[in-house]
Amino acid sequence: MLILFSTYGFSQKSDTVFIKKENGHKIYKIQNRTSDLYNDISNFKEFEKDNNEKISQIGLNSRWIRIHKYNGKYFLYGPCDWCNDTKFQLGDNSIQIRGCELKTYKIISAKKINQREYKIAYVPLSAKKRKTVLKIKEIDSQYNIYEFSYRDGIDRSKMLFIRDSDYKSFDIINNECKYEKSPELKFED
Template identity: 30%
Template sequence: MKKELIVLTLFLSNIFYCYSNTVSFPTINNFISNSYKDTTFILKEKDSSYYHKIYIEKNRKSNYYKLLTNFKFSKGDLEFINEYYKLFKKRSAPVKKFNLQNIVKEWLPLYKYKDKYYLYAPSDWGNRKMITNSLLFYWYLDGPYPCILTSFSKINLNHYKLTSKDFFDNSDVYVKPAKLSIYIIDLKKNISVWKYWNKKGEYRYGLFVSKEHAKAFDIVVNYCKESKVPEFDFDKIDFKKLLNEK
C-alpha cells in the first residue's frame, strides 16, 4: 500500500502541473494559411469537391506555429493519462523522479527538403516528444502516450542518455525505445539527434528542435480539408555525418 501511495503521489504531481496549463486542442482544419505571393507550393490538387495542397509556410504569425508548439494537455489527454496510471498501478510499475539536468523538455521533429530543414504540419497529426522528470511522452493523433523513465544521465554538455519502459503491448518497438541517446548538435538553436535502440539492439535516428526555437524554421504544411492524405516524403538525412561533424 505504501508503494502504491508513493506512485500515486508522483503521478498526480505530474498531472497537476499539466492540468494547470490545460487548453483545448484545436483541429487541423482550423489552421488554413493566409495567401501570400511568396508562398511556395510543392503540390496542389483541386476539383469541385477536393482540395489538397502541400506548401511551405513562412509566416511566423501563422497559427500552425501555435499548434505545433502547444504541448499543453487537453481534458481528453488527462483522461487518457489517468487510464494509463490505473494500468501502471495494476502492473506495479515503478514511477521514479529524475534530475533532468536542464535538458530541454519539449521537442519537435525536423525534416529535410532540398538541403533545408523544416518543421512539418502533417495530415495525420503527431510525432512530438516531451520529457518530464518521471515520464517520456510520445504524441500521436489521439493524444500523448507515456512511457516510464527508468534511468537518466547527462554524459556531457551535448549528450544525454535515457532508458524507458513501455508497460503496454505494442508492436512498434522503435517509436517507444528501450534506450535513447540525445546528442545536442546545435546549442544555439537546440537542435538534437535522437538515437533510438529497441529491445533487440536495433536502432534508428530522428532530428528534433526545441519548442522555443521552432520559429527558426519554415513549416511544410500538408493540408486537405476533406480527408486524410499520404504524408509528404522528405529527403533522407545522413545522421552519422551530422554526428561526426559535431
C-alpha cells in the same frame, strides 16, 4: 504615382510557396510566424505536467518538437495525418511521446554522456517492463538540431527535434489534404 503604387503592390512577396498543388491537396511552405499552424505545432496542452528540475540539471530541455530536412533546409511540418507529428516531453519521472496518441513511460535513468549526447532509459507504466534507451545527440549546433534514436522492438527509430522554444526560427511545410488522406512529403532525414 499610379505606376509607383502598382509596381510596389505587385512586387510584394507572398508568404506561401507551393511545393505541390492539386485539387483538394496542397503542400506549401508557410513563412508567416503568426500563422495558426505555428500554434498547433507548438501546443503541449494534452501533456501531463511533470517536474523537470533533474532534466534541466543535466542540460536537457523538457519539450521537443519534430523537425525535418527538405532540400537541404530544416522545416517544421504540418502533416496531412497528424499521427505523423511526433513530440516529446521529458520530465524528472516520465517521458511522454505523442504520435497518434499520447503515451507515458517511467524514466529509470537520465544522464549526460558528453557535451552533445544524453541517454534516457525508460519503461512502460504497464506490468510489462521492457526497457528502452533513448539517445539524444546534438547534430547541428548552428540550428540547435538534435537526433533522437531508440529501438522499438526490432525497429530502430531516428528523428530530428528542436527545443520547443526554437520553433519560430523555422518555416513550416504544410501538407493540406481537404477530402482524403494524401501521402506525406518525403524528407531527407
